[in-house]
C-alpha cells in the first residue's frame with residue numbers, strides 16, 4: 001500500500017445544487033492545519049480545500065480523509081461515494097460526521113470522532129496499512145502540538161485561524177458546541193498558541209481565534225494575552241467571547257493591547273424569557289452597558305441575534321432593530337433559529353412535533369448561501385407562523401441594510417477599521433438583496 005493520505009475539506013452545495021467556490025474567504029476552519037501537522041512523518045500527504053481547489057479523483061493516495069464542519073457533509077458524502085467506487089479507503093471526521101455518523105454508514109470505512117493528534121493519526125493510519133481499520137475511532141481532544149500553516153499559506157484568507165481552546169463553559173440548548181462538549185472545555189498550551197501566531201505572522205497580518213469562547217477561563221486568557229504582548233505578536237485579530245467580558249475592564253485593556261479589534265458576541269435575543277428558555281445564563285438588561293464598555297476599550301463588536309425563539313412575536317423584529325441601531329454593534333449577525341440535529345433544541349422541537357423537515361439531509365442540504373444568514377424557518381414557532389417568521393426576519397434585515405445604517409455602524413476613527421467594517425456591512429446588504437430576490441422567486 002502506498003503510504004499517502006489525501007485530505008479533503010469539502011465546500012458547500014447551495015440549494016440549487018451548485019458548488020460554492022471562490023478565491024478568498026474571511027476565515028477558514030483549522031481542521032487541515034491540525035490534521036496535516038498530526039500526520040506521521042513517514043506518510044506522504046496532500047491537502048485540498050475544495051472551496052479554492054478542485055479534487056483530484058485520480059490521486060494515487062490510498063487513504064482519503066474527509067472532514068465535515070456542518071452543511072458541507074452533503075458534498076462530503078458525494079465525494080466519499082466517488083472515492084469508494086474507486087476502491088479507496090475513505091475516512092470521515094469533523095463535527096458533522098460526529099452528529100450524523102448514522103448517515104455515513106455506506107459511504108466510508110471509518111469515522112473519527114474528536115480531535116485526533118499525532119498519536120491518534122499514527123494509530124489510524126497503521127490500522128489502515130494493516131487492513132485493520134476500525135469502524136469508529138473516539139480520539140478525545142488533542143490540540144497540544146503546533147499546527148501546519150503551510151497548507152493555508154497560498155490561500156487568500158482574511159483572518160488566519162488560530163486556536164487556544166476547544167469547547168465552552170456554557171451549555172446553550174441551540175449550540176452544537178454545547179451538544180458535543182457539554183459545558184466542558186480544553187485549553188491549549190500557551191507555547192503552541194504563540195508558535196502558531198508566529199507562523200501566521202509570517203503569512204498574514206490578521207488572525208481570527210476560532211475558539212467557541214476565548215473567555216472560558218479568565219486566568220488563562222490573561223496569561224495568553226500577556227504572552228502575546230511579550231512576544232511582540234504584531235497581528236490584528238478577532239475572537240468569539242461571551243458578553244460578560246464587558247464587565248472585565250482589565251481583560252479588555254489587555255485584549256486591545258494584544259491586538260484584538262473585533263469581538264463576536266452571541267446576545268441572541270432581547271427577551272430574558274427567551275434567553276433563560278434556551279439555557280443561556282446572561283442578563284439581557286446588562287447588554288447596553290457591557291457593549292459600551294467594550295466600545296470604550298477600542299474594540300468593535302459583531303453581535304449574533306436569532307429570531308423565532310418561543311417568546312418571539314411579530315413585534316420582535318422592530319425591538320431588535322431599535323436595539324441594534326442604538327447600541328455599539330458594528331456588525332449584526334442575524335439568523336432564524338436553526339434546530340440543528342444533535343442539539344437539545346432540536347430534540348425538544350421534535351418531541352413537540354414542531355420540526356418541519358423529515359430527514360436530516362433536508363436541513364443539511366437546504367442552506368441557501370455559505371456562511372450567510374439562515375432565512376428559512378425549519379420549525380413551527382410558538383407565537384407566529386413559519387411564514388411570519390421569515391417575513392419578519394427579512395424586514396428586520398432590510399431595515400438594518402440601508403446605507404444610513406451601514407454608515408452609522410461602520411464609523412471609526414481608524415480608517416483601516418472603517419474600511420473593514422464598511423466591507424462587512426456591504427456584504428450584509430448584499431446578503432439582504434439576495435435573500436429578497438430568493439423570497440420573491442418562491
Ligand code: SF4
Nearest residue numbers: 168170172175178212
Ligand atoms: S456561550 Fe456560545 S459557544 Fe458557549 S454554549 Fe452558548 S452558544 Fe455555544
